[in-house]
Structures are given as C-alpha cells and as structure tokens.
Amino acid sequence: MDTHIKVRDLNVYYGKRIALKNINLDIPRNQITIIMGPSGCGKTTLLKCFNRFLELVVTSHITGNIWVDSQDIYANDVDVTEVRKRIGLLAQRPYPLPMSIYENVAHGLRIHRMKNGRTEYHDAVQHYLKTAGLWEEVEKRLHEPATSLSIGQQQRLCLARGLAVDPEILLGDEPTSALDPISSQHIEKILLGLKSEYTIVLVTHILRQAKRLADYVIFMYMGEVIEAGQAKDIFENPQEELTIEYLNGIF
C-alpha cells in the first residue's frame, strides 16, 4: 500500500480530557478513506489534526506525529498556511465567502498568488467549477453573490474553491450531512471521480455512504481506532467485536 498520511502515537487532549488515544494509521494515496464511528468518538478531532485546525481550539494539546509523505506537518519549521493549502477541507455546512461566485473560487488563487492576469484566473475558475460539476449552472451568473446559490450548489462551490488552491489531500467532515439526497449523490459522484488525483479522507456517520465510497475504512470508538483496513475486509469480515456491533447497527 502506498501511504500518503502516516499517523504515529497521536494523542489529543482538550484541557485535561483525552480525546484521541494512541492513534496509529496509514492512509493510502489516491483512495477514499472513510472515518466512521458513533458521534463523539473523535472522528472530527482526528480530521482536524490533518489540516492543523485542532490548534484553533485554544485548550487543545497534541502529542505524536503526522507525516504527509516525508514531511512532519507539526514540525516547528512548517508553515501552517502551506499545510492547509496542500490539505483542503470540505466542511459540514457550506460556507461560501462573502463575495461573488467567481471570486469565491478565485480567492485562494489570489491569496497564494498562483495566477497572473485575467485570462489565467478566468480559465482556472472555469476549470475548477467544471471539476466540481457546477460550471453549467453558474456560467451566466458568475458575478452574483455566492449566497444566491442553493445549499447543494454552495457545497459544490466550496469544493471548487478548495480544489483551486491545488491541494493533494481533500478532507471532508460529513460534507453531505446538510444536503438533500440529490445534492448528496452529486457530491458523492464527484468525490469518486476525484480520487484518481487526490487522497480523500471523509468523516461520516452514514454507514451506507461509507459502503458506497470507501476504499479504506477507519472505525473509531471512544477516541480510539478500533479497526482499520481495506473497505472490503472491514465490511465483510470485521475482526473486532465493537466493529461487528457497529456494522449491525447495535449502537
């Protein structure tokens, strides 16, 4: 297996309370990894460790290491903005930026000075809106406020915005949970299409969604990784009692 993210001896505390206990993981490149488990098990906390969002919580404290390829993302000489540029996040609820549809996608390109001149920007915006399956719907209204879009469209806009800064890893924190079934399906389809180019890590508590998308599965319970492995193995032949109970809908 080609490991993209490597987690070793990761412990996370909120104040004195331990939220993640001794996590060791190898997340495969260019696949969809699903983190699942009951609510409060630490799925989102783990996800936040990957783009260093955890440190936005003042009381949090982290020990252990996370490597993206050979780079320790918690090393002292690491630029946190660079980490977040390379590791994109699709949030639970879409939050477009307070600007036009066009500017939402162009924003990341501008702050990282990735393009020069109008045509380069325009081409990039068009490209990423197409990737996110939104171009046809917004082509004629690029300069309208992003809030004029439906929730489902907004989430695809957020995806386009995230892809525009050219990440290699895409995190998703239950990215379809605020969406209607059709929009969710749309997002799932796009994510499946993206995995050839990106490593995708998704948190979900919807078992059926996990089964539809997962190549690799991490099952968590009470801040610990109970079982991790190929989706096929975990779903068809789980080893741990807790995993079996979870898959059978016991909790």
Added chain:
Amino acid sequence: MGMKKRWHLRHISEAIMKIVMLFSCLIVICSLGAILWTVLSKGIPAFSWEMILQVPQGGYSQGQSGGILNAILGSLYMAGGGTLLSLIISLPIALYLETYLGEVRWADLIRLALDVLWGIPSIVYGIFGFTIMLAIGMRASLLGGIIVLALLELPIMVRAMDEVIRRMPKDLEQAALALGSTRLEVALRIVIRQMMPGIITAILLAFGRGIGDAASVLFTAGYTDRVPTSLLRPAASLPLAIFFQMSTPFPEVQQRAYASALVLTVIVLIISFSSRLLASRLGKFTIK
C-alpha cells in the same frame, strides 16, 4: 373540549405588557417627531440661503446677518477628520479583539476600558485635551478638535464594530483559514467584507456623536468667524454656533439658532440615509 378563549391572568398580563411595549415605542417615535417639528417649524422661517453660504457678519459669532458657513465647514472638517482618524485606530483594535484575542481575558479588559471611556462625559474629554494642548504649547485649533473628536468617537466606534465582528460566523473564518489564509488575510479580506454594513453603521454612529458634540471642542478647537483654512487655526462648529446664538439676548439671533440646528439635523440625516443605502448595497454579498 375547553379550547375557548378565556381571560386568564396570563392572558391579561400579556395584554398589559403588550400595551406597555407599544407605549414605549410610541415615546421614541413621538420624541423624534417632536424634535423634527421644533427644528423645522422654528428653523425654516429663520433659514435663508445666505446662512449656509456666508460667514457671520456684524459682530462676533452671534451676527444678525450673514451665515454660519464657518461652523458648517468647521463641523464637517472636524467630525469628518475625527471620524477618519478614529476609524484608522478603531478598525485594527476591533479586528485584533476578534481575530487574535478570540477567547483571551485581555480582550475583556480592553472592552471594559472602552466601555468606561464611552461613559466619560465629553466635557471631560475637552478638558483633558485642553490640558494636553497647554502642556505641549498647542493653541485651540482645527487639529485639536479633530484629535479630541477622534478620542471621543473611538469607544463608540470600536464597540459598535466589535459587536458586529463578534457576530461573524466562526465557520466562515474557518472556511477561509482552510484555504491556507493567514489570520491577517482572513481579517482584511473576509471579516471586513462580511461586516461592511455593520462597520458603516459604526462609522455613522461615531460621526453622529462627533458632529453633535459641543463640549469637547469648546476648549480644543475654540471658535472663529472665519472659514477654517489651516489645521493650526481655531475652527467653528455647529453645536457651538447654536449655543452662542441661543445664549444671546436678541430674539432674531435666537431664531437663527433654530436655523443652525436645522442645518445640523439635515447634515446628520443626509449622512444617515446615504450610509444606509451604501450599507445595503455592500450587504449584497454577506453570508447570512
């Protein structure tokens, strides 16, 4: 089924409370109406175009002819300059409180300090400013007025901005951070944009306080019959013009005080309405 409406105590108390609330609202509307009526009914007869086009003639500041152009320009310069200066200082404070001190104690200390400053009467600002100016050998001047108004407006502007910036959705900031923005980029490119309508309201509130204040500029800017031409010369202001005109024993000059009040009110209304318009324009892109 006993679902018919009956007059229980709780229904009666609701009805009474509703009347009390309505009455309180009426007081607000009536006060505004009464003020506007007084200013208009007394000001319009005394008003003439020369009032806003000329400086006073025939006697120091209470002249019976001529106009109050000196005070109009003085007030606009002082309140405008003061508001601008205050904005330059306030915006970084407000952004700092929100962006870097989100959950830190020190932010509350700064907020407390601002609230105390807010409560200090403007005459105290005036005396304070005057003392400082004496100490550094500065004369009452337009610049002195601008600085003291900036100080006077600072707490109201920062706190008004702070309140809107605090309502900023955390998720929105995180959305920007997730793209690899620095905190400063989030503050300058996202928070300001999202909060623009609120920031404009804060500016308006501060400007309103500044242009209407007489006590603080009394010692610091002084008064003159001339149109302000230099930052280092004394400058007139509308509230003081009204005060001086009103305190004369001559009824004609007292009438002119109402016309001056009318001019001041119209300036404030114009600024109010145009900033509302601007705020709603700029609010088009904000995230609800």
